[in-house]
Amino acid sequence: MAKATPTDIDDLETADLPEMDLYHPKSFLTKWVFSQDAKVIALQYATTATLIGLVALVLSWLMRLQLGFPDSFDFIAPTDYYQYITMHGMIMVIYLLTALFLGGFGNYLIPLMIGARDMVFPYMNMLSYWIYLAAVLLLAATFFVPGGPTGAGWTLYPPQAILSGTPGREWGIVLMLASLALFIVGFTMGGLNYVITVLQARARGMTLMRMPLTIWGIFVATILALLAFPSLFVSVIMLLFDRLLNTSFFMPHIIEFGEKLQYGGGSPILFQHLFWFFGHPEVYIVAVPAFGIVSDLIATHARKNIFGYRMMVWAILIIGLLSFVVWAHHMYVSGMNPYFGFFFATSTLIIAVPTAIKVYNWVLTLWRGNIHLSLPMLFAIGFIITFINGGITGLFLGNVIVDVPLSDTMFVVAHFHMVMGVAPILVVFGAIYHWFPLITGRWLNQTLGHLHFWITFVGAYAIYFPMHYLGFMGVPRRYYSLGETAFIPDSVADLNKFITLAALVVGAAQIVFIFNLIYSIFWGRKAERNPWKATTLEWQTETMPPRHGNFGPQLPRVYRWAYDYSVPGAKDDFIPQNQPPAPDEEAAPTGAPPS
Amino acid sequence: MAQTPYSQTGESSPQPSPGGMTGILRDWASDRQTFRQVPWGKVMMWVFLLSDTFIFGIFLLAYMTVRSSTPVPWPNPSEVFALEVAGQTLPLFLIAIMTFVLISSSGTMALAVRFAYARDRRNTALLLLATALLGATFVGMQAFEWSKLIAEGVRPWANPFGAPQFGSSFFMITGFHGFHVSVGVLFLLIITRKVLRGDFDLERRGFFTSRKGSYEQIETMGLYWHFVDLVWVFIFAFFYLW
Numbered sequence: 001m002a003k004a005t006p007t008d009i010d011d012l013e014t015a016d017l018p019e020m021d022l023y024h025p026k027s028f029l030t031k032w033v034f035s036q037d038a039k040v041i042a043l044q045y046a047t048t049a050t051l052i053g054l055v056a057l058v059l060s061w062l063m064r065l066q067l068g069f070p071d072s073f074d075f076i077a078p079t080d081y082y083q084y085i086t087m088h089g090m091i092m093v094i095y096l097l098t099a100l101f102l103g104g105f106g107n108y109l110i111p112l113m114i115g116a117r118d119m120v121f122p123y124m125n126m127l128s129y130w131i132y133l134a135a136v137l138l139l140a141a142t143f144f145v146p147g148g149p150t151g152a153g154w155t156l157y158p159p160q161a162i163l164s165g166t167p168g169r170e171w172g173i174v175l176m177l178a179s180l181a182l183f184i185v186g187f188t189m190g191g192l193n194y195v196i197t198v199l200q201a202r203a204r205g206m207t208l209m210r211m212p213l214t215i216w217g218i219f220v221a222t223i224l225a226l227l228a229f230p231s232l233f234v235s236v237i238m239l240l241f242d243r244l245l246n247t248s249f250f251m252p253h254i255i256e257f258g259e260k261l262q263y264g265g266g267s268p269i270l271f272q273h274l275f276w277f278f279g280h281p282e283v284y285i286v287a288v289p290a291f292g293i294v295s296d297l298i299a300t301h302a303r304k305n306i307f308g309y310r311m312m313v314w315a316i317l318i319i320g321l322l323s324f325v326v327w328a329h330h331m332y333v334s335g336m337n338p339y340f341g342f343f344f345a346t347s348t349l350i351i352a353v354p355t356a357i358k359v360y361n362w363v364l365t366l367w368r369g370n371i372h373l374s375l376p377m378l379f380a381i382g383f384i385i386t387f388i389n390g391g392i393t394g395l396f397l398g399n400v401i402v403d404v405p406l407s408d409t410m411f412v413v414a415h416f417h418m419v420m421g422v423a424p425i426l427v428v429f430g431a432i433y434h435w436f437p438l439i440t441g442r443w444l445n446q447t448l449g450h451l452h453f454w455i456t457f458v459g460a461y462a463i464y465f466p467m468h469y470l471g472f473m474g475v476p477r478r479y480y481s482l483g484e485t486a487f488i489p490d491s492v493a494d495l496n497k498f499i500t501l502a503a504l505v506v507g508a509a510q511i512v513f514i515f516n517l518i519y520s521i522f523w524g525r526k527a528e529r530n531p532w533k534a535t536t537l538e539w540q541t542e543t544m545p546p547r548h549g550n551f552g553p554q555l556p557r558v559y560r561w562a563y564d565y566s567v568p569g570a571k572d573d574f575i576p577q578n579q580p581p582a583p584d585e586e587a588a589p590t591g592a593p594p595s
Numbered sequence: 596m597a598q599t600p601y602s603q604t605g606e607s608s609p610q611p612s613p614g615g616m617t618g619i620l621r622d623w624a625s626d627r628q629t630f631r632q633v634p635w636g637k638v639m640m641w642v643f644l645l646s647d648t649f650i651f652g653i654f655l656l657a658y659m660t661v662r663s664s665t666p667v668p669w670p671n672p673s674e675v676f677a678l679e680v681a682g683q684t685l686p687l688f689l690i691a692i693m694t695f696v697l698i699s700s701s702g703t704m705a706l707a708v709r710f711a712y713a714r715d716r717r718n719t720a721l722l723l724l725a726t727a728l729l730g731a732t733f734v735g736m737q738a739f740e741w742s743k744l745i746a747e748g749v750r751p752w753a754n755p756f757g758a759p760q761f762g763s764s765f766f767m768i769t770g771f772h773g774f775h776v777s778v779g780v781l782f783l784l785i786i787t788r789k790v791l792r793g794d795f796d797l798e799r800r801g802f803f804t805s806r807k808g809s810y811e812q813i814e815t816m817g818l819y820w821h822f823v824d825l826v827w828v829f830i831f832a833f834f835y836l837w
Contacts, residue, residue: 208623264665
């Protein structure tokens with residue numbers, strides 16, 4: 001990789017950032033494959049995440065086919081079903097959403113939106129992607145090893161995760177754990193980049209309180225990830241030792257098929273604590289970047305400044321902080337001291353306060369705004385509605401006495417799919433429709449886009465609303481088939497059929513979206529510069545798409561916050577962040593803490 | 596919003612810092628750099644160490660949990676880690692030397708940083724080399740201790756002295772720490788070579804990153820090294836004194 005040579009163009013303002021050294025790629029290989037440009041790395045991340053995400057999408061189809069039409073598909077055995085569940089969950093949460101928000105959007109937007117030429121450690125950034133790719137390949141390899149992928153459920157709870165009755169006990173679980181460890185190593189390399197770039201490489205005038213909320217979201221989520229992934233790393237290593245070296249970190253004395261295993265004395269609950277100490281912040285690692293991005297989408301497409309910017313920033317920080325002290329609400333039925341349940345229920349419900357502040361602020365931003373019902377705006381509104389739905393069912397599950405009967409029912413499945421599946425994915429779509437012209441210089445096909453939005457949005461409700469009801473009926477999750485169960489009425493089967501049909505249609509809409517992406521990269525309508533008339537720096541680059549190094553000879557200088565939309569008396573209805581104040585203009589709002 | 600709380604353009608602020616909490620917040624939130632005049636690598640190392648603290652902290656928490664969850668009695672560290680020297684059984688003898696060696700290496704590292712800022716290449720290189728040697732000695736003694744325990748029959752999955760979790764957590768945690776020390780030694784040697792060759796004065800570019808280095812890298816290296824030492828103090832307390 002030493003091929004990448006230091007830049008020889010003299011127009012880089014080195015005095016501004018003495019440490020920023022750019023590398024000019026010399027060949028196709030260093031430009032597009034082993035690239036150190038954050039924008040290329042972002043696209044590599046996004047492509048890989050989308051491809052592995054498609055696998056998870058197909059798995060969800062197969063699961064729904066089994067649930068909707070049990071006994072109809074011979075090729076889906078019970079063990080297969082568990083494998084689908086496990087891989088679907090793990091891929092969607094970690095390898096798709098985490099990688100897409102932080103590796104994809106983070107890499108692309110952080111340097112551009114804060115006015116930097118690149119990430120601060122481009123070489124490490126490149127390594128981060130390649131390690132991530134290795135982790136994804138290792139994960140995909142589990143489909144082809146003897147015994148197939150692990151069927152332990154995405155939570156990988158021991159002891160069952162490594163007992164012989166669980167599918168994929170031989171190879172699947174080992175590769176899965178190794179893949180997770182690799183993912184964490186790779187993510188740490190990227191994550192350090194994102195944090196240090198935001199902290200140390202902002203443009204002149206770009207104070208912390210002038211950063212777009214997108215950057216705040218990605219920044220806080222990355223810090224969460226850097227502090228939460230260690231917990232997963234440690235538990236993954238210990239589980240790997242339990243499986244390969246017969247240690248007993250998590251394994252109690254246990255009898256399998258009448259035979260006493262040589263395990264003994266470990267603590268299965270310890271794994272649950274460690275897993276959820278990672279697992280709960282993980283929810284916010286996915287949600288907080290979505291919060292940030294959706295704020296910018298709403299402000300831009302409603303031509304109005306974001307309501308309560310400082311409150312939004314503090315809410316993100318408080319949500320991040322609180323997310324570390326709520327983990328055991330995933331373990332109400334695990335057998336904890338009841339006082340723990342009280343503490344964790346309280347801290348969980350407190351999170352509703354900063355979250356509600358954010359929702360109110362989004363709605364108040366829309367209030368009397370000049371709302372353009374463009375695709376990003378549609379997806380943003382879809383996100384707000386979905387997030388409120390998912391958040392409210394979260395209040396149900398946060399309460400111990402309500403959670404206990406609902407545990408392990410379809411209600412839980414509906415809740416987390418609404419709040420951390422559908423809601424963030426809607427933001428991802430909105431963000432792609434918003435930034436696609438910047439990245440490619442072309443528009444996505446808007447007709448296909450509207451088709452995609454309406455099918456996805458309405459379809460998601462068709463899937464998950466009935467699922468809440470199933471949960472109340474007591475339909476358990478993770479069951480291959482319900483069989484003859486006294487308390488479950490026959491109508492459940494019809495509802496399951498309906499959900500399956502909806503899921504197939506929604507999945508097909510995503511294929512249309514992928515087609516739209518590929519088609520529009522090459523044949524999409526050409527986009528003019530700054531087509532949304534946005535204020536943030538990524539649209540103010542000299543060229544669109546931005547070239548290597550992002551900005552022209554001069555780094556941009558920031559004079560105002562990111563939300564100067566519809567300023568009274570201004571010529572346009574937006575003022576870019578790098579536009580100097582007019583002579584008669586009062587000092588631009590900074591959103592900075594008052595002295 | 597007519598009020599201008601502080602310099603908006605990024606010029607160094609003409610008015611003095613208000614001090615106190617307001618001053619801290621104002622400095623942090625100011626433009627370009629949150630930590631003024633601090634090299635990127637150094638900030639990165641601090642954030643990385645914070646993340647690594649969580650890893651070691653969780654390792655030790657897990658160790659404490661399994662130690663209390665296992666029904667088999669825990670072996671007595673004074674006996675397990677004792678060394679027989681000249682016919683006498685000395686508890687914690689080897690570990691005392693190991694700890695002394697590692698703490699001393701922190702001293703040589705700190706001196707190396709001082710000489711690096713004085714641009715004294717010869718002394719810097721010597722002290723870095725001494726640090727690396729002390730680190731390697733530590734790893735060597737750890738290997739000796741491992742082989743002694745293994746020869747006595749301690750395994751990750753079994754332990755003749757008591758709870759099997761003793762062997763598993765001991766090998767896992769000291770192994771992970773020893774890995775950190777070994778990586779540190781490797782980087783110390785690389786930096787020593789750079790100092791000896793004068794890379795930081797000649798602004799020679801790195802092989803992988805093709806970036807210019809600077810003497811501040813020695814301080815960043817030092818941060819890592821002191822952190823590894825500090826972690827050892829905790830491992831020492833939890834494994835050998837408890």
